[in-house]
Structure formats: structure tokens, C-alpha cells
Amino acid sequence: VSRVRPSEGRRLRVRLATAVGRATDQVQAWVPALEPREWRHLGAAAATVLVVAMLALTWLPDDTWAGTVPSTTQAVGTCHAYDTEAELGSFSDVRPPVPCTRPHQTETVAIGELTGDLRNSAERMSPEKRLVIVNDLCREPMRAYMGAGPRDEVWRLGVLLRLPTAGEWAAGQRRYRCELVPKTEGSARLPSVAMSLRSILDTPAGAAYRRCWTDDGAEVACDQPHRSESVNAIAAVPAERFAGTPGELSAAQHTAFHAWADRECVATVSEFLGGAVSRTPYRPVARLTSDGRVFECGLAYPPGQSMRSGSLAPITTGPTK
Amino acid sequence: VSVTATKPEGRREKKSLSSRRKAQRDRWLAFATVLRGRYTRIVLAVARRRRTTAAVVGALWAAVAIVRMLWPGPVGLADAGDGQRVMCQAGATSPDPTMGSSGGYLELWWPAHRFYGEACGVPTTGETYQSSQLVLLRFASWLGSLVGLAPGIDLRVLAVLCSLLVGLGVGLLVLTLPPSLSLPMRVLVASVVGLIMLDSGIARFYASPYTEPAAVLGLLLLCPALLWLLRQRRYTWGALLAVAGAGTFALLAKTQMVSILPALVVVLLLRPSLPKHLRTGSRLAQSMMHRSRLWRWLWVRLPALLIVVAITAVAVGTLQSQPKRYAEINAYSQVFTTMLPLSPNPESDLRWFGLDPALARGAGTNIYSPDTVAYEPAYADFADTVTLGKVVMFYLSQPGRLVKLADAGMAGMAGYGTEDYMANYPESSGEPPFARESRIAVVSWIMSAYRVVPWLFAVQWLVVLGVCVRLVRRWRGALPGRSALARLGLFLLAALSLQFWAIMMTEGNNEVFKHMIPVDLMMFLTVPVLLACWLQRRPRSMSPGRDDES
Numbered sequence: 001v002s003r004v005r006p007s008e009g010r011r012l013r014v015r016l017a018t019a020v021g022r023a024t025d026q027v028q029a030w031v032p033a034l035e036p037r038e039w040r041h042l043g044a045a046a047a048t049v050l051v052v053a054m055l056a057l058t059w060l061p062d063d064t065w066a067g068t069v070p071s072t073t074q075a076v077g078t079c080h081a082y083d084t085e086a087e088l089g090s091f092s093d094v095r096p097p098v099p100c101t102r103p104h105q106t107e108t109v110a111i112g113e114l115t116g117d118l119r120n121s122a123e124r125m126s127p128e129k130r131l132v133i134v135n136d137l138c139r140e141p142m143r144a145y146m147g148a149g150p151r152d153e154v155w156r157l158g159v160l161l162r163l164p165t166a167g168e169w170a171a172g173q174r175r176y177r178c179e180l181v182p183k184t185e186g187s188a189r190l191p192s193v194a195m196s197l198r199s200i201l202d203t204p205a206g207a208a209y210r211r212c213w214t215d216d217g218a219e220v221a222c223d224q225p226h227r228s229e230s231v232n233a234i235a236a237v238p239a240e241r242f243a244g245t246p247g248e249l250s251a252a253q254h255t256a257f258h259a260w261a262d263r264e265c266v267a268t269v270s271e272f273l274g275g276a277v278s279r280t281p282y283r284p285v286a287r288l289t290s291d292g293r294v295f296e297c298g299l300a301y302p303p304g305q306s307m308r309s310g311s312l313a314p315i316t317t318g319p320t321k
Numbered sequence: 322v323s324v325t326a327t328k329p330e331g332r333r334e335k336k337s338l339s340s341r342r343k344a345q346r347d348r349w350l351a352f353a354t355v356l357r358g359r360y361t362r363i364v365l366a367v368a369r370r371r372r373t374t375a376a377v378v379g380a381l382w383a384a385v386a387i388v389r390m391l392w393p394g395p396v397g398l399a400d401a402g403d404g405q406r407v408m409c410q411a412g413a414t415s416p417d418p419t420m421g422s423s424g425g426y427l428e429l430w431w432p433a434h435r436f437y438g439e440a441c442g443v444p445t446t447g448e449t450y451q452s453s454q455l456v457l458l459r460f461a462s463w464l465g466s467l468v469g470l471a472p473g474i475d476l477r478v479l480a481v482l483c484s485l486l487v488g489l490g491v492g493l494l495v496l497t498l499p500p501s502l503s504l505p506m507r508v509l510v511a512s513v514v515g516l517i518m519l520d521s522g523i524a525r526f527y528a529s530p531y532t533e534p535a536a537v538l539g540l541l542l543l544c545p546a547l548l549w550l551l552r553q554r555r556y557t558w559g560a561l562l563a564v565a566g567a568g569t570f571a572l573l574a575k576t577q578m579v580s581i582l583p584a585l586v587v588v589l590l591l592r593p594s595l596p597k598h599l600r601t602g603s604r605l606a607q608s609m610m611h612r613s614r615l616w617r618w619l620w621v622r623l624p625a626l627l628i629v630v631a632i633t634a635v636a637v638g639t640l641q642s643q644p645k646r647y648a649e650i651n652a653y654s655q656v657f658t659t660m661l662p663l664s665p666n667p668e669s670d671l672r673w674f675g676l677d678p679a680l681a682r683g684a685g686t687n688i689y690s691p692d693t694v695a696y697e698p699a700y701a702d703f704a705d706t707v708t709l710g711k712v713v714m715f716y717l718s719q720p721g722r723l724v725k726l727a728d729a730g731m732a733g734m735a736g737y738g739t740e741d742y743m744a745n746y747p748e749s750s751g752e753p754p755f756a757r758e759s760r761i762a763v764v765s766w767i768m769s770a771y772r773v774v775p776w777l778f779a780v781q782w783l784v785v786l787g788v789c790v791r792l793v794r795r796w797r798g799a800l801p802g803r804s805a806l807a808r809l810g811l812f813l814l815a816a817l818s819l820q821f822w823a824i825m826m827t828e829g830n831n832e833v834f835k836h837m838i839p840v841d842l843m844m845f846l847t848v849p850v851l852l853a854c855w856l857q858r859r860p861r862s863m864s865p866g867r868d869d870e871s
Contacts, residue, residue: 044558044559044562047559047562048558048562051562051565051566054456054566054570055453055456055566055569055570055573055635057455057456057459058451058452058453058455058456058573059451060455060459062409062410062411062412062436062441064436064437064438064439064440064441065437065438067437068437068438082440083414083418083434084405084414084415084418084434084440085418086405086409086414086440086441086444087436087437087440089444089445090438090439090440090444090445090447091439091445091446091447092438092439092447093437093438093440094437094438094439095437095438095440096437123645124446126646126649126695126704127445127446127646128688128693128695128696128700130445131696132696165438165439165447166439166447166448190418
């Protein structure tokens with residue numbers, strides 16, 4: 001441009017002006033000839049459409065139903081992965097299941113049909129009602145799924161009740177789903193496992209879901225070094241004999257308590273072992289709870305031994321399915 | 322000799338000194354005259370370029386807002402549990418998977434997330450919560466992708482968007498405040514509004530996952546729209562559309578914001594809106610004009626009526642689609658968090674509703690409290706028993722309780738900006754957890770007086786009412802533009818009163834300071850309205866057409 005001579009520059013400007021003039025003429029020819037009032041009407045219509053379109057973004061559907069799986073197609077033994085607590089706690093779950101060998105947050109342990117008032121209600125139950133009935137509907141199926149006997153305590157695993165979606169409920173669907181949920185205290189992330197927990201308590205790996213105590217009374221999973229193991233039995237402490245919390249009892253009272261309560265635990269501990277505890281090197285032990293009102297029965301290693309990992313529960317099946 | 326010789330010299334020196342001073346004074350006077358002339362020219366030039374000035378003032382306030390939100394580091398308001406329900410609809414989720422705790426720091430980045438089925442919505446039930454905040458969130462998402470951010474929502478982008486809307490609102494106010502105010506006065510009044518909008522108690526919501534930004538920005542934009550509308554003898558479609566758009570945007574922000582609908586309807590139907598040439602131009606028009614007075618009244622307001630019908634349909638639809646779970650939570654909060662703690666006899670109150678008096682042990686709890694009574698068998702029919710109508714009847718039948726409720730509400734209003742469980746700073750700021758920002762806190766500082774005597778709100782309400790009613794009566798029959806400010810003041814009073822009682826009759830004391838933010842804002846906005854009315858007290862020479870558009 002800098003090398004263009006002034007006369008050429010003038011010609012260039014004239015050409016540009018001509019081109020702009022032609023373009024303007026073409027645009028004017030393209031734009032319909034409207035009266036000023038019509039232009040105002042057109043502007044008003046455009047503004048109205050714009051305002052309505054902007055406000056309509058409020059209702060723009062966010063498609064959360066693409067790729068979902070109906071509740072009815074879910075089966076026992078399927079595993080489910082979630083990223084947020086909101087998804088985990090939702091009434092319904094229609095997210096496609098994942099293979100149980102992949103990290104997941106829940107596993108379907110039972111499927112059933114609601115009955116009675118729960119079934120006949122026009123709307124799904126409240127979240128509070130759901131929490132009230134979850135144990136009645138799902139606790140025993142979960143224990144059975146994990147292979148838990150009466151003396152097996154299931155620890156750090158919760159249970160969750162899933163309901164049909166609102167649409168499925170309105171269509172008459174009343175099928176519910178029970179899911180077991182691993183729990184980890186003090187973790188910000190949702191705890192996950194990467195294997196199926198079906199019959200897990202019949203295997204050595206089940207020790208991770210049993211409750212044990214260390215020498216100083218701390219609760220640990222039984223796959224950690226521990227002194228004693230819970231046998232899922234509690235009983236009331238007779239207040240007339242031993243009144244007070246563990247810290248309030250004297251040494252003599254402690255001795256008297258264990259002399260009485262450890263004997264009380266013999267039956268349940270034997271049941272846990274599947275044979276008389278007296279024929280084993282282990283011993284029954286009673287553990288007074290913090291409020292001093294009940295005691296829990298456990299199976300302990302002899303005092304001379306160091307703490308050990310793993311459960312003393314008899315293994316009846318092979319490795320995890 | 323020497324004495325006689327020195328005298329004239331001294332006089333000469335004195336004379337020259339005084340002449341120098343005089344010359345200096347003249348120079349200063351000339352300089353002042355020049356300055357004055359230049360100032361006058363600037364003012365006149367600015368006055369001639371009203372739109373340019375409005376744009377400049379708006380841009381300045383937008384820039385101040387952006388700086389206020391992002392410098393030296395970004396600030397906002399962390400999620401305490403209510404954010405996910407709206408953010409998830411825009412396809413974003415909190416980086417913290419746990420619900421209901423902000424963790425001490427503000428999470429600025431909400432990554433994109435694929436939700437399935439009912440996982441997005443009200444926690445547990447999955448019902449959809451509708452809010453016009455989604456408009457802002459979707460724009461923030463698009464803007465973020467435009468500047469190359471990863472999919473999701475960056476609260477900083479949202480803050481910038483809200484800041485631009487603050488600038489837009491302030492600029493539009495400069496443009497729409499009555500020309501009976503000089504331009505500097507209009508800039509002053511609009512700047513007071515800008516200062517309110519950037520106060521810590523309000524501005525920190527701009528970078529948050531809550532729905533309050535849509536409510537407060539909708540109310541801000543509604544003010545210039547109303548000023549434009551109320552300056553007109555006959556409402557034009559443009560002004561009607563502006564009021565309808567901003568009003569609906571504000572109304573859709575939160576369920577309780579629907580309460581401002583009656584105030585909007587009254588304003589929209591205040592004056593005729595049908596163009597004169599359409600009033601009698603057709604056979605239908607002529608037949609309408611020859612009918613009863615009511616029919617004529619309705620006919621000349623036909624465009625506004627259509628808008629009113631549309632807004633009402635939207636409002637009713639919003640109320641109908643309100644999540645049932647929230648209706649239950651609100652009823653619980655009203656009875657157990659608000660009514661029973663304020664009651665001298667909670668058992669008697671529960672009997673009034675037909676509930677088991679044993680539930681009185683739930684007084685002071687909310688539905689998520691560890692000691693909630695929501696799991697009690699006696700609670701089973703609670704949601705069906707306690708309705709909004711019954712709550713209103715309860716308070717109306719006991720005026721003393723109504724006063725107590727008003728007192729609790731005003732205490733909630735005075736709690737403006739005092740939330741301490743929602744973090745303001747991101748972790749990278751170096752601030753301690755839950756540190757509170759107060760970059761611009763003029764209103765927050767003034768509110769400390771209201772915290773001592775919350776009934777000052779009632780005094781302010783009465784003062785604004787008195788002034789506005791007096792001005793409306795004074796300018797009755799005069800140019801509509803004269804009374805536009807006073808009518809805007811009355812609209813704000815009506816809307817804030819409706820909103821106040823809507824909150825206190827539904828959720829009551831539960832997180833009341835947060836729910837009262839729109840009420841607080843409307844109360845604060847009455848101050849620049851009063852200021853404008855005071856500045857307008859002396860009639861300024863002007864052409865009628867500028868103050869009154871017909």
C-alpha cells in the first residue's frame with residue numbers, strides 16, 4: 001500500500017466507495033421496503049421472540065434419560081458406579097450397571113415387590129419413610145447375599161433401598177431394589193470396591209467386613225491386626241450388679257464383670273466357631289459398651305499371643321465369586 | 322532627606338505589590354472562568370450525549386464489579402447443599418462429591434458431569450427445580466467454552482456475566498431516571514444503586530451456585546424497565562416487554578419470588594397500553610368502546626392484559642411444578658423451626674393443626690436435624706395436614722403471633738451478610754477456612770445499626786411509603802414522568818412486603834437471612850429512590866416531551 005502512488009490511491013478510494021455504494025444498494029434491494037411503522041412492528045416482534053427465547057432457557061430440558069436402563073431390568077449381582085453423593089442417595093437409579101471387577105459404589109443384593117400401603121400409595125414414599133423401612137426390606141437379604149450367619153457381624157457396609165422412578169411408579173411399577181454400600185469413615189470420596197461381595201463372608205476376604213478390637217479397645221476391620229473379634233451378640237448388663245461405664249468400674253468390678261460376662265458369651269462364641277470354644281486355644285471375651293448398659297461378645301486370641309489379622313470364622317466356600 | 326526620599330519608593334513598592342496581587346487574582350479569575358466554561362461545556366456535552374454517558378457509567382460499574390469479584394483473588398459463596406439442584410441441570414457438578422458442606426473453601430470450578438434419570442434435581446426425590454438462574458448458568462457455560470475452558474461452569478465466568486448485568490442495570494438507570502434530574506444527579510443515583518449491587522452481602526452470590534443472582538439482577542433490571550414504563554402516558558410494547566421480561570426473570574428465580582406477581586400486575590395495568598389508532602379503528606374496537614366502563618378499561622389495556630395472562634400462567638406453572646419435597650421441608654421449617662420456638666404453648670399450636678402434641682419435642686429442629694421428628698409415626702400425615710392456607714389462617718387468627726413473626730423476619734433481614742457457614746474464598750487464596758470477604762461493605766456496615774434495632778426496617782418502610790404517596794398525590798394529573806420515581810418506590814414496597822410474608826409464611830426462620838436477600842435488596846433500593854425524589858424536589862426547566870413519553 002505504501003508504494004501506491006497518490007493518483008492510484010485516489011482511484012483505489014473511488015473504487016472502494018463505488019463497491020461500498022453497490023453493496024449498500026444490493027442490501028437495500030434485498031431488504032424489503034417497509035414503512036417505519038412496519039419496521040417498528042418487526043422490531044417489536046423480534047424483541048418479543050428474543051425475550052421469550054431467553055426466558056425459555058429456564059425450561060430447556062437437560063436430557064438425563066438418554067442411555068438409561070429401566071429399573072425393571074436390573075438384576076441381583078449387578079454393580080453400580082456413582083460419582084456424587086446425590087446420585088448415590090437418589091430414590092431411583094437408572095444408570096447402566098458396571099462390571100463388578102471395576103470400582104463401584106453399590107451392588108444389588110435383592111429385588112422385591114412392595115406390598116400393603118407402600119404399594120397402594122399414589123406417590124412414592126417420603127425420604128424419611130424410605131430410611132425407616134430399608135432395614136425391614138433389605139437388611140436380611142443383604143446378610144444372606146454376603147453369606148452371613150447369625151453370628152457374623154457385617155461391618156462398614158450399609159444398605160440402600162431403590163424405588164422405581166416417578167414415571168415408572170405412575171405406570172404401576174412397584175419393584176424395589178436393595179443395594180449394599182461400602183462405607184468409609186472420614187473419607188471425602190465415595191468409597192468403592194472392585195469385586196463382588198456375594199458370599200464374601202464365606203471367604204478370607206470377608207475379614208475386611210467384620211469388626212474386631214485391638215488390645216486398647218479400638219475398632220478395626222478384621223483384616224487388620226487385632227486381639228478379639230465380634231460374634232454379633234449383645235446382652236444387657238444387670239444394673240444391680242454392674243452399674244457404671246467402663247471408666248467408672250473399679251478393678252475388682254472389672255474382674256467380677258468379666259468372670260460373669262465372659263461365661264455368658266460362651267454359647268454365642270461356640271456358635272460362631274461351629275464347635276465348643278473350650279476345645280480351641282481361643283477364649284470368649286465380653287466387651288462393655290461405652291454407656292455401660294450392654295456388653296458385646298467376642299472371640300479373643302490368648303493373651304500371650306501377639307495380635308493377628310484375619311477372621312477366625314470357619315471358611316465354608318472357595319474364593320470370591 | 323533620606324526619609325522624604327524613601328517614602329515615595331515605599332508607596333511605589335506597595336503599589337506594585339498590590340498591582341501584582343491584582344494581576345495574580347485576575348489571572349486566577351480568568352483561569353476559573355475558563356475552567357467553569359470548560360466544565361459547563363463538558364456538562365452540556367455530556368447532557369447532550371445521554372446515551373453515551375449511560376454507556377460509560379454502566380461500563381465503569383461493570384468494570385468495578387469485575388475487579389471487585391476477581392481482584393486480588395476471586396471471591397464468591399460456596400455451596401452448602403442447595404447449589405447442586407440447579408447446577409446439575411446445566412450439566413455441572415461440584416468437585417466435592419459430598420452434599421451439603423462447603424468444606425471451608427469456595428469451589429470455583431464445577432466440572433461437566435453426565436447425570437442419569439432422577440439423579441439431577443431435589444436431593445433424593447430427583448424432582449426438577451426450575452429457576453431462571455439456569456439462563457445465567459447456560460450463558461456462563463457457553464462463555465466458558467468460548468474462551469476455551471474445559472466443559473463445565475466456572476463461577477468466575479458467572480461472576481463476570483453478573484458484573485456485566487450490574488453495569489447494564491446501572492447504565493439503563495442513568496438512561497431512564499427522569500430527565501427532571503440533571504445528568505450528574507442521575508449518575509449519582511444510579512451509582513448508589515451500583516454500590517448496593519456490589520455490596521458484599523449481595524455480590525458474593527454472583528460467584529455461587531445459588532439462584533439468588535437471578536433474583537437480585539432481575540430486580541435490578543426491573544427498576545429501569547419500570548421507570549421507562551411509568552414515564553409513559555400510554556404504555557408502549559417495548560416498555561411493557563422490558564418490564565415483563567425483567568419481571569418474569571426475577572419471578573422465576575426462586576419459588577418465593579412468585580409473590581411479586583400482584584405488584585407487577587398492578588403496574589402493568591396502571592395505564593392504557595392499546596395504541597390510539599387501534600382503540601376505535603375496527604368494528605370490534607368500536608363495539609368494545611361502546612360497552613360498559615369495565616370493558617373499555619380492559620380493552621384499552623389489551624396488550625398489557627395479554628402480558629399479564631402470560632406472566633400469570635408462568636407463575637402458576639412454576640408454583641404447580643414446585644417440588645413436593647420442598648413443600649414438605651418448608652412446612653416442617655414453618656412449624657418446627659419457626660412457629661413452635663416462638664410459641665408460648667407449642668402443644669396447643671400443634672393441636673390447632675390437628676397434629677399430635679407429642680411432636681412438640683421437635684421444636685427448634687429442621688427436617689435434617691439428628692433429632693428431627695420426621696421419623697415419628699405421629700408425623701406420617703404432617704405434609705397433608707399443614708398447608709400454606711392453614712398456616713396463614715393460624716397467624717391471622719392470632720395477631721400477636723403475627724407480630725412475633727414479623728419481628729423474626731426483620732431480624733432475618735438484618736442478618737444480611739452475616740452467614741458464616743458458606744466459604745467466600747477459594748483454597749488458593751491463602752485465607753483461613755470460612756473467611757469472610759468484605760471488599761465493598763458500605764451497606765453491610767449500615768446494616769449493623771439495623772441489627773441492633775430490626776424494626777428500623779418498619780420505620781424506613783413507613784417513611785418511603787409516606788414520601789412516595791405524597792409525591793404521587795402531588796403530581797397526580799401532571800406529567801407521568803414526574804411521579805415515576807414515587808411509583809417505583811411504591812412498587813418496591815409492595816413487592817418487598819409480599820416477598821417478606823411469602824418467606825415468613827413458608828420457610829420461616831430456616832436460613833432466613835439467605836432467603837431475605839431479595840427483600841433486603843428491594844429495601845436498599847428504596848434509598849436511591851428516596852434520594853432521587855429529594856433531588857427532584859425542585860422542578861427543573863425541561864421540555865414536557867422528555868419527562869413524559871406518550
